[in-house]
Amino acid sequence: MNAVLECRDLAVAFGGVRAVDGLSFDVHEGEVLSVIGPNGAGKTSAFNCITGFYKPTSGSVSFRGADITGGRPANIAAAGIARTFQNLRLFGDLTVLDNVRAGMHVRLRQNAFDAILRTPRYRRSEQVATDESHRWLDFVGVRSDRTTQVRNLPYGEQRRVEIARALAREPQMLLLDEPAAGLNHGEKEELLALLRRISDLGTAVVLIEHDMGLVMEVSQRIVVISYGKAIAEGTPAQIRTDPAVIEAYLGAEDAEARSEAEQIAAEQAEELRAHENRARSSAQEEGR
Amino acid sequence: MTDPSLPRDPAGTQLPPEESSAYVRAVETKQPANVAPAGTGLTPAAKGHGPTSASRVVSSPWFAVAIVVLAIALPFIDSGAYTLRIATDALIFVMLAVGLNVVVGYCGLLDLGYAAFFAIGAYTAGLLSTTFGWPIIATIPAVVVMAVVGGLVIGAPTLRLRSDYLAIVTLGFGEIIRITANNLDITGGPNGLFGIPDFGDFGYRSDVTIYWFTAVVVSLAVIASSRLGRGRLGRAWRFVREDEDAAEAMGIHTYKVKFAAYVTGAIFGGLAGVLFAVHQTAISPPSFNFLWSALILMAVVLGGMGSTPGVVVGALVISLLPELLRGAENWRYLVFGVLLIVVMIFRPQGIWPHTPSEPASAARREPDPQPEVTA
Ligand SMILES: Nc1ncnc2c1ncn2[C@@H]1O[C@H](COP(=O)(O)OP(=O)(O)O)[C@@H](O)[C@H]1O
Numbered sequence: 052m053n054a055v056l057e058c059r060d061l062a063v064a065f066g067g068v069r070a071v072d073g074l075s076f077d078v079h080e081g082e083v084l085s086v087i088g089p090n091g092a093g094k095t096s097a098f099n100c101i102t103g104f105y106k107p108t109s110g111s112v113s114f115r116g117a118d119i120t121g122g123r124p125a126n127i128a129a130a131g132i133a134r135t136f137q138n139l140r141l142f143g144d145l146t147v148l149d150n151v152r153a154g155m156h157v158r159l160r161q162n163a164f165d166a167i168l169r170t171p172r173y174r175r176s177e178q179v180a181t182d183e184s185h186r187w188l189d190f191v192g193v194r195s196d197r198t199t200q201v202r203n204l205p206y207g208e209q210r211r212v213e214i215a216r217a218l219a220r221e222p223q224m225l226l227l228d229e230p231a232a233g234l235n236h237g238e239k240e241e242l243l244a245l246l247r248r249i250s251d252l253g254t255a256v257v258l259i260e261h262d263m264g265l266v267m268e269v270s271q272r273i274v275v276i277s278y279g280k281a282i283a284e285g286t287p288a289q290i291r292t293d294p295a296v297i298e299a300y301l302g303a304e305d306a307e308a309r310s311e312a313e314q315i316a317a318e319q320a321e322e323l324r325a326h327e328n329r330a331r332s333s334a335q336e337e338g339r
Numbered sequence: 340m341t342d343p344s345l346p347r348d349p350a351g352t353q354l355p356p357e358e359s360s361a362y363v364r365a366v367e368t369k370q371p372a373n374v375a376p377a378g379t380g381l382t383p384a385a386k387g388h389g390p391t392s393a394s395r396v397v398s399s400p401w402f403a404v405a406i407v408v409l410a411i412a413l414p415f416i417d418s419g420a421y422t423l424r425i426a427t428d429a430l431i432f433v434m435l436a437v438g439l440n441v442v443v444g445y446c447g448l449l450d451l452g453y454a455a456f457f458a459i460g461a462y463t464a465g466l467l468s469t470t471f472g473w474p475i476i477a478t479i480p481a482v483v484v485m486a487v488v489g490g491l492v493i494g495a496p497t498l499r500l501r502s503d504y505l506a507i508v509t510l511g512f513g514e515i516i517r518i519t520a521n522n523l524d525i526t527g528g529p530n531g532l533f534g535i536p537d538f539g540d541f542g543y544r545s546d547v548t549i550y551w552f553t554a555v556v557v558s559l560a561v562i563a564s565s566r567l568g569r570g571r572l573g574r575a576w577r578f579v580r581e582d583e584d585a586a587e588a589m590g591i592h593t594y595k596v597k598f599a600a601y602v603t604g605a606i607f608g609g610l611a612g613v614l615f616a617v618h619q620t621a622i623s624p625p626s627f628n629f630l631w632s633a634l635i636l637m638a639v640v641l642g643g644m645g646s647t648p649g650v651v652v653g654a655l656v657i658s659l660l661p662e663l664l665r666g667a668e669n670w671r672y673l674v675f676g677v678l679l680i681v682v683m684i685f686r687p688q689g690i691w692p693h694t695p696s697e698p699a700s701a702a703r704r705e706p707d708p709q710p711e712v713t714a
């Protein structure tokens with residue numbers, strides 16, 4: 052397996068908090084890799100280090116063989132890494148189509164003079180931008196009016212628009228930060244199908260997600276992060292039984308965090324069991 | 340009579356028409372445009388408000404053509420010296436406003452010293468044409484270069500910083516340019532420059548020629564700024580204004596994009612300065628004080644940030660209203676101020692705010708086949 056992305060001993064700290072603390076992992080070409088871990092484990096910070104929003108204090112990130120450590124976010128994005136944000140970061144006042152056109156910005160071939168003079172090149176390029184935006188919105192399944200301001204859309208649709216915008220970048224690797232957060236059951240099912248379609252495009256997907264059902268269903272591999280370090284890595288089946296993972300979810304030190312962690316762990320264990328049961332029964336149905 | 344389309348209960352009595360849920364009703368009555376009904380994914384959200392006939396008229400290209408024709412025809416309607424002077428002033432002010440609109444309206448950068456570029460343009464044109472005897476037209480490339488240099492000097496260090504720093508630095512820059520002009524010998528010190536030539540002899544009265552030249556340049560500037568706002572760069576400006584991080588994450592180099600906005604604004608300001616120098620024939624430092632920067636910014640905010648027609652209207656209001664209020668004598672600036680405050684209270688988004696929209700060609704006519712969902 053070729054690695055598209057290699058993170059080696061990444062570290063970043065805020066004051067005394069070592070958000071990422073010697074994190075190493077690889078993303079293989081075309082795979083869906085999930086990154087899980089308790090709240091505050093440093094998952095989002097790791098994404099921010101990879102995409103250039105945080106400058107890692109040590110360690111390295113290389114993407115398709117090129118060192119991108121500490122690069123400017125725009126350059127990293129232009130190199131082929133697209134991302135979404137944990138808290139939606141759409142251009143709220145702009146239309147749905149314009150939001151998706153943002154993803155195409157680096158690929159459009161027109162300059163300011165083309166725009167002022169309305170040259171054929173400008174018209175062609177605008178037409179491409181519109182057509183492709185529609186294509187990506189179709190791909191993610193946005194059904195709302197695409198000519199209105201994006202903030203008028205329901206939350207679930209906005210989540211999809213954000214993914215469409217990232218896909219319009221046509222990235223080799225897509226980082227999704229908790230895309231299922233706030234979605235209802237039906238929307239999660241649609242997200243699962245969407246993640247599969249994205250994976251079918253050949254795009255490597257890195258998924259930060261708390262919904263264990265979704266994670267177990269869609270990932271080829273899982274990396275578990277705790278206190279800024281990768282504590283386990285493997286297939287969903289391996290992670291399910293890894294003692295270090297159970298420990299991480301239960302081993303929070305202060306009592307408050309502990310009870311919260313336990314609750315999450317209990318919920319996730321429950322989901323895992325339910326998921327396993329489902330997987331077993333569907334395997335039986337298929338007669339394997 | 341019973342309506343057969345209404346459902347019946349088993350006993351055959353007619354039921355009242357089905358009530359929509361309280362949620363849907365609330366959405367419909369309260370915020371029709373803001374909240375799309377959840378769960379009705381298959382139908383596109385109803386358009387909040389179709390274009391009214393008035394807005395269709397004003398957004399048609401012919402409306403713009405009519406305005407330009409009207410502007411150019413003005414000297415045939417009234418060629419009085421006073422009318423032409425006021426009209427030329429107003430057009431120059433329009434140019435300043437659409438230029439600043441690129442910076443503030445499109446890109447969201449607060450520039451409090453925009454008059455600096457106006458001064459750079461006026462002084463460059465004035466100096467080269469008087470002291471060095473260049474024809475005014477020949478000074479234009481030099482003005483563009485000087486405006487870009489000014490934009491580079493101020494923009495390069497400050498555009499990397501948070502936008503509040505830009506406001507402070509540009510405020511200082513505006514004053515520095517004015518004070519410099521006040522203290523250099525070559526710029527004529529406090530007396531400034533005078534005897535600035537016009538565009539040449541075209542067989543008409545000089546003020547008519549200047550007015551026409553101004554009308555053409557300003558019309559082109561308005562069209563250019565409006566079109567710039569719609570293309571790839573214009574979108575990038577709006578992305579940066581909305582959310583810099585998200586723009587970066589899409590590969591948009593936000594520093595370069597802000598720079599482009601700042602320098603574009605500088606060029607517009609510089610060219611407006613040339614028109615101003617020719618129109619006034621004499622320029623001196625007080626013409627470029629902070630009040631100018633503040634008034635231009637006010638035109639942008641009053642008209643509607645990011646909206647070209649709005650900003651044009653805002654500029655016309657700011658420049659013409661004090662003239663129309665001349666009857667009020669000494670009270671006119673008080674009345675002017677009160678009117679502005681009233682407008683901003685009742686229309687905080689501006690007289691003619693920008694409404695994000697798509698050309699009709701961008702909307703899909705038929706719904707697309709839904710991607711299959713494995714449930
Ligand atoms: N910009 C920041 N400033 C200060 N602290 C931060 C910042 N970003 C993250 N942190 C801290 O780093 C830790 C990890 O946060 P985060 O990466 O968001 O975790 P996760 O995404 O796994 O929930 C938390 O303690 C958080 O408070």
Ligand SMILES: [Mg+2]
Pocket residue numbers: 094095096137
């Ligand atoms: Mg997070």
